[in-house]
Structures are given as structure tokens and as C-alpha cells.
Amino acid sequence: MSEILVLVEHVDGEVKKVTLELLTLARSLGAPAAVWAGPGYSETARARLAEYGAEKVYVAGDQEIVDYVVVPKAELLAQLVAGKSPAAVLVAATAEGKEIAGRLAVKTDSGVLTDVVGLGAGFVADQSIFGGGVNVRSRVTKGTPIVAVRPNSTAPQAAAGAAEEEQVSVTLSDAARAARVVERVKQEKGARPELTEAAIVVSGGRGVGSAENFAIIEKLADSLGAAVGASRAATDAGWYPHQFQVGQTGKTVSPQLYIATGISGAIQHRAGMQTAKTIIAINKDSEAPIFELADFGVVGDLFQVVPQLTEEIEKRK
Amino acid sequence: MNIVVCVKQVPDTATERKLRSDDKTLDREAADGVVNELDEYAVEEALRLKEAHGGEVTVLTMGPDKAADTIRKALAMGADKAVHVTDEALHGSDALSTSYAMAQTLKKIGFDLVILGSESTDARTGVLAAMLAERLGVPQLTLANKVDVAGSSITIQRVTDYGFDRVEATLPAVVSVVEKINEPRYPSFKGIMAAKKKPVAKFGLAEAEIAADQVGLGGAWSEVAEFAAAPPRAAGTVVKDEGDGGAKTAEFLAAKKFI
Numbered sequence: 001m002s003e004i005l006v007l008v009e010h011v012d013g014e015v016k017k018v019t020l021e022l023l024t025l026a027r028s029l030g031a032p033a034a035v036w037a038g039p040g041y042s043e044t045a046r047a048r049l050a051e052y053g054a055e056k057v058y059v060a061g062d063q064e065i066v067d068y069v070v071v072p073k074a075e076l077l078a079q080l081v082a083g084k085s086p087a088a089v090l091v092a093a094t095a096e097g098k099e100i101a102g103r104l105a106v107k108t109d110s111g112v113l114t115d116v117v118g119l120g121a122g123f124v125a126d127q128s129i130f131g132g133g134v135n136v137r138s139r140v141t142k143g144t145p146i147v148a149v150r151p152n153s154t155a156p157q158a159a160a161g162a163a164e165e166e167q168v169s170v171t172l173s174d175a176a177r178a179a180r181v182v183e184r185v186k187q188e189k190g191a192r193p194e195l196t197e198a199a200i201v202v203s204g205g206r207g208v209g210s211a212e213n214f215a216i217i218e219k220l221a222d223s224l225g226a227a228v229g230a231s232r233a234a235t236d237a238g239w240y241p242h243q244f245q246v247g248q249t250g251k252t253v254s255p256q257l258y259i260a261t262g263i264s265g266a267i268q269h270r271a272g273m274q275t276a277k278t279i280i281a282i283n284k285d286s287e288a289p290i291f292e293l294a295d296f297g298v299v300g301d302l303f304q305v306v307p308q309l310t311e312e313i314e315k316r317k
Numbered sequence: 318m319n320i321v322v323c324v325k326q327v328p329d330t331a332t333e334r335k336l337r338s339d340d341k342t343l344d345r346e347a348a349d350g351v352v353n354e355l356d357e358y359a360v361e362e363a364l365r366l367k368e369a370h371g372g373e374v375t376v377l378t379m380g381p382d383k384a385a386d387t388i389r390k391a392l393a394m395g396a397d398k399a400v401h402v403t404d405e406a407l408h409g410s411d412a413l414s415t416s417y418a419m420a421q422t423l424k425k426i427g428f429d430l431v432i433l434g435s436e437s438t439d440a441r442t443g444v445l446a447a448m449l450a451e452r453l454g455v456p457q458l459t460l461a462n463k464v465d466v467a468g469s470s471i472t473i474q475r476v477t478d479y480g481f482d483r484v485e486a487t488l489p490a491v492v493s494v495v496e497k498i499n500e501p502r503y504p505s506f507k508g509i510m511a512a513k514k515k516p517v518a519k520f521g522l523a524e525a526e527i528a529a530d531q532v533g534l535g536g537a538w539s540e541v542a543e544f545a546a547a548p549p550r551a552a553g554t555v556v557k558d559e560g561d562g563g564a565k566t567a568e569f570l571a572a573k574k575f576i
Contacts, residue, residue: 069457069475069484070447094478095435095443095460102444105413106451111538112412114442124542130334130439136544143538178456179486182472187480194478200575224575235497242497243476248330248438249354249496257575267330271438278573279553280566291555296569300558308563313576316567 002087003056004030005080007073007100008049009092013040015048018092018197020156022149023052025119027159030087031055034163035080037073038066050163052156060168064177070096071176074103079170081108081144088123093148094196101148110143117153117254117275131248131267132274150275151197152254195244198227200257201273203246204239205231207262207283207302211239216306217261223313229253229273231263247272261302265290282306318372318466318488321423322363322396323433323445324356326380326387330438340534341541342409343439345381352387355434357394358494361501362464363432364395370466373397375426379407379418385517392512393504400426404521409534412440416448418532422525423453428489430471435460435493446493456486459493 004026009016019034026032033056034049041059049057058080065072077089077100089104091097093115105112118126123145127136140146195201202224204217214228221228230240232247246253248271258276263269265281265288273279274293281294282305291297298305328334328348337344363374376391376399378384388399402422410418423431431453436443450457458464461473462481469488474481476495504512522529530536556565570576 069459069482071451071457074451095476098443099447099457099459102412102416102442102447103451103457105444105538106416106448109538112442112444113539114412114444128547129441131330133334133547134336134544135547136336137542138539139542140539141537175454179458179484179490181475181482182485183483184477185474185480185483196478245496252441257570257573271330278575279550280569281555282562282566286555286557291553293550293553294555295550295553296566297553297555298558298562298566299555300562304560305558305562305566308561309566310563312564312567313570316571316576 001031003033003084005077005086005089006032006034007077007089007091007097008034008036010036010040010045013042013045015045016197017156018151020052021151021154022090022092023049023054024156025149025154026090027053029119029123032161033058033084033086035077036060037076039063046163046165050161051158053159053161054163055161057163057165058168059165060170062170064172065170067181068177069179069181070099070103071178072170072172073100074107075172075176076168076170077104078107080168086144088145088147091148093150098148101146105146108143110146111140112146112148113138113140114148115252116147116149119147119149123147128275131271150252150254152199152256192221193225193227195227195229195251196253199255200224200226201229201246201253201255202226202259202261203229203231203263204234204261205263206233208234208239214240216303220259220306220310223310231269260290261306263290264288265293318366318370319427319429320363320366320372321375321377321426321428321431322359322391323377323419323431324360324387324391325353325378325437326350326384327353327437327439334439336541336544340409341544342534345383350383350386352390353434353437355436355494355496357501358496358498359432359434360391360394360396361499362494365499366430366464366466375400377419377422378402379415388517389512390504392515393508394502395508398515399517400520401517402520402525406522406529406533409537410532411537411539412442412444412448413538414532414536416445416452418525418527420449420452421527422520423449425525430488431491433493435495446491450491453491456490458484458486458490461492461494462498464492464494
């Protein structure tokens with residue numbers, strides 16, 4: 001079976017969930033070969049990749065790979081594409097993942113598909129465009145298919161792989177050293193999962209009314225182990241930081257469960273969450289368009305409904 | 318400083334957006350064209366950099382004739398001149414083809430700084446800035462929510478999942494900006510009038526030295542095999558809160574095994 005490269009997303013040496021999803025997806029189309037870029041690789045990481053079916057693990061552990069923006073990872077993958085002739089390359093469709101995919105496509109003279117939500121035989125990809133209004137099937141017609149897959153598109157399933165380790169040394173070009181990361185600033189986000197990766201997202205909108213009131217949204221999120229999102233109305237009002245905005249000009253999320261509270265559901269917001277598997281809406285306006293999407297909706301005051309919901313969830317734990 | 322700001326005309330999200338049934342490309346007639354919102358932040362950032370450091374702001378767009386509206390808006394905001402890359406042969410270009418055509422044009426017109434929105438609201442691939450940097454062989458300073466230039470050095474704050482990275486490079490460079498890096502100005506009446514007299518150069522394939530086999534539907538690296546309107550979501554249950562809305566929601570979550 002031909003090899004499929006999967007770029008590993010990792011933080012503090014731990015493999016992120018989206019990588020387990022990508023390995024699961026790759027297994028259905030070929031032999032997954034995980035690519036570890038940067039420091040932090042360990043036997044624990046190898047075991048995790050093996051558990052989800054990696055047949056090989058290419059490790060390029062140089063610190064330099066993460067000292068510069070995007071290019072070193074693209075050069076590493078380009079080197080592997082040239083040397084291993086994989087059938088395809090999968091990366092997570094995060095902002096950086098897509099940039100890596102874009103540069104890799106140029107380097108290898110290959111086509112690239114972004115925000116893919118499903119991948120089948122012949123690497124025919126499913127995409128959901130125009131805010132979820134149109135479903136597209138597309139394919140790469142030149143070179144090695146480079147596919148950026150949206151987190152939460154596949155349920156990760158364990159299936160042991162050999163995870164045979166191979167150290168790779170990458171020769172960085174001068175161009176790779178052109179944009180240097182001189183400082184990393186970590187902002188407080190607590191123990192919540194990342195918005196784009198989270199299986200459950202609880203979002204607040206105009207109806208939340210103030211920054212202080214977001215505490216009740218956060219409480220509900222924490223009871224579910226969820227990430228917190230916000231509509232543009234809420235971020236524009238300064239009630240919640242911009243990086244948590246879900247929508248057309250913010251983050252796109254595709255969680256198992258999306259709970260929209262005090263959000264009317266304008267098209268710009270729907271563009272960022274419409275591919276969620278299950279949607280719950282809580283809004284006092286029964287005419288709000290968000291109810292058209294909702295699998296379950298409550299017409300009511302979120303300040304009554306949300307705390308009661310949080311309490312019920314805590315009771316059932 | 319010679320700043321080139323790339324803008325894209327996109328279909329208005331508020332109107333119905335669709336693909337053409339004949340060649341599966343964006344139906345530009347079906348929807349109103351507007352300036353890609355994230356590019357407005359790029360125009361504003363370009364104008365602020367010019368105001369602080371001097372120089373000139375050139376607007377660059379690629380698209381059919383009606384994309385000229387997008388150029389006019391950027392000129393009315395204060396840009397000095399524009400280049401409109403337009404050629405029937407570009408129709409159907411994918412991100413790789415588009416980045417190639419834009420890079421060829423940028424090499425032709427020259428730049429110290431290229432600045433654009435981090436993605437477009439129609440295709441949303443988020444790859445163009447990275448591809449331009451790759452093709453032009455200049456530093457990639459993307460996803461910026463802050464840009465500082467001092468002489469020939471440039472520093473940005475690159476938005477990340479955990480906060481931001483401070484990234485340094487030397488000009489020339491490609492910068493992409495995220496929402497809310499600034500507050501884009503509205504064109505003034507004076508600006509709108511002045512825009513009418515500003516030069517707009519039209520480039521076809523020949524002027525920009527774009528090879529025909531690298532662009533358009535035929536030159537693209539990927540293709541849409543098929544598409545269909547997304548099936549409507551199955552109608553859900555909507556209840557009115559009678560003091561038990563939270564409890565009922567919890568029951569729904571339990572039935573779906575979320576709790």
C-alpha cells in the first residue's frame with residue numbers, strides 16, 4: 001500500500017486529537033506515515049501514533065524547524081514528498097496547516113484542497129462551501145494531492161500500526177530562515193480545549209449582553225469540557241476576545257455539538273458553524289434563523305435556561 | 318515605501334452564492350460583488366504605513382471587468398494607483414494559478430511590501446499569502462494583528478491558538494492581516510471624487526508575462542468534480558421555555574449521549 005504522509009500536530013510533546021483523526025482517515029486510503037516536525041518527540045508520542053495506525057514515523061526534531069514561520073515544515077514535507085513519493089499528504093486545516101499546504105503545493109507543483117471534510121477513493125474530497133450552503137466534491141489533477149482536513153471531520157479510531165521510526169535531517173534553505181519567531185506570547189485560556197479542535201463548542205452572542213455575563217457561558221462550557229466561542233456581535237462589542245469569534249471572518253468550527261446561546265444566526269455566523277453535527281439553540285426570539293438549523297431549540301431567556309442546563313449537567317455527572 | 322495591497326472582489330455573503338452549472342466556477346452574475354472584508358483591513362493598514370513612513374500605495378486586483386468597483390473603493394479610501402489584472406484566460410483559476418498570476422504581476426510592478434487579507438470570504442482557502450511569499454521568495458509575515466516597520470526591518474504579531482508570535486524579517490515581504498487589526502476608514506466625498514482621476518493600469522496575460530497554460534480552468538491544479546446544494550438540515554424540536562427549558566435540553570443531551 002502506498003504511503004500517505006500525515007503532518008503531526010503536537011503541543012508540549014503531546015499529539016493533538018486532529019492528528020489521530022487524520023491517521024484514521026489516512027488508514028482508509030493507504031499506509032499512514034506520521035511526520036513529526038520540531039522538538040518534543042518521545043516514546044510516548046511514538047506509542048500514540050502507533051496506536052492510531054501510523055506504519056512509519058519520520059522524525060525531524062531540530063529546534064530550527066519551529067524557530068521560523070511555516071517554511072521549514074513545508075521544506076521538510078517537500079523533501080519527504082521527493083524522497084518517499086507518497087500517494088498524498090494530509091495536514092490539519094488550521095490557519096498554519098493551510099499555509100504549510102499552500103507552500104508545499106507550490107514547491108512540489110501539486111494541487112491543494114483546503115477545509116476538506118471527507119476523503120474517499122482516488123482522494124476525491126468533500127468540501128462544504130458558501131457557509132455550508134453548497135457541497136462540493138473536488139480532486140487534485142496535478143502532482144501529489146495535498147489535502148488540508150478540517151478538525152472533527154473523522155472520528156478517531158485506534159488500530160495498531162508498526163510506527164517504525166526514521167530520523168530525517170532537513171536541510172533548510174535561506175528562504176526558510178527569512179521570518180524568525182523572536183517571542184511566543186501565551187495568553188491565558190485556562191484548561192479549555194482549542195476552539196477549532198473542540199468536540200463541543202458553547203457560543204454566546206448579542207443576547208449575552210455584557211462581558212461579565214459571559215461567565216455563565218463559560219460555566220456551561222466547563223460543565224461539558226467544551227470550548228467557548230462568540231458571535232461577531234459579541235466580539236465587536238468587546239465582551240469576548242476576537243480570537244474566539246466563530247463566523248465568516250473568524251474561526252470555522254465543525255464540532256460534534258454546538259450550543260448557540262443568544263445568537264440570532266446571521267449567515268456570517270452560520271458560515272463558521274453550519275457543519276456542526278448537532279446544533280442546539282437557546283434564544284428568546286422564536287423567529288431567530290438559528291432555529292432553522294437547530295436539532296433542539298429552546299425559545300426562552302438564556303439567563304434562566306443556561307444556568308439550569310449547567311446545573312442539570314453537573315447533577316448527572 | 319512601495320506598498321502593494323491586494324484586494325479581491327467577492328460575492329456578497331448576504332446574497333445567494335452559487336456555482337455555475339456549466340463550468341462549476343463561481344457564478345459572478347448571481348450575487349452582488351463587494352470588497353472582501355479582510356482586504357479592507359489590508360487597505361487601511363497600507364494607508365497607515367504610508368502615512369507613517371511615506372511612499373506609495375498601489376492596489377492590485379485580479380478579476381473580470383466588474384472587479385474595477387473594488388479598485389475604486391480602495392482608491393477612494395486613499396490608495397494612489399491601481400493595477401487590474403484581467404483576461405478571459407484567467408477565468409476558473411484555482412489558488413495555485415491565482416498566486417502564480419499575482420506573483421508574476423508583482424515581479425513586474427515591484428514592491429517593498431505586499432499586504433492582503435488573510436483569506437477571502439468566498440473560497441476561504443487562506444493559502445494565497447503563503448503561496449505569494451513562496452513564489453516571490455520573500456519572508457512570509459502572515460496572520461498579523463499588528464505590523465511595525467522600522468527602516469528595512471518589519472515586525473508583526475502573528476495570531477496563534479495560544480496567543481501570538483512576534484515575528485521579525487527584512488523587507489521586501491508579504492504580510493497578511495486578520496480581522497480587527499485596525500478600523501478601516503470610510504471613503505470621504507473628496508476621496509471618492511479624487512479616485513476617479515487616479516491611474517488604473519489594465520494588465521492582460523502578455524503585460525504581466527503570465528503563461529497561459531498555468532492559469533484558467535485548463536491550467537488549474539485541482540478541479541471541482543461535482544457539486545450540489547447542501548440538503549436542508551432535518552427539522553429539529555423547538556420548545557418554549559416553561560421554566561424547564563434547561564432540564565429539557567439536558568434530556569436531549571443525555572439522549573444523544575453527550576452527557
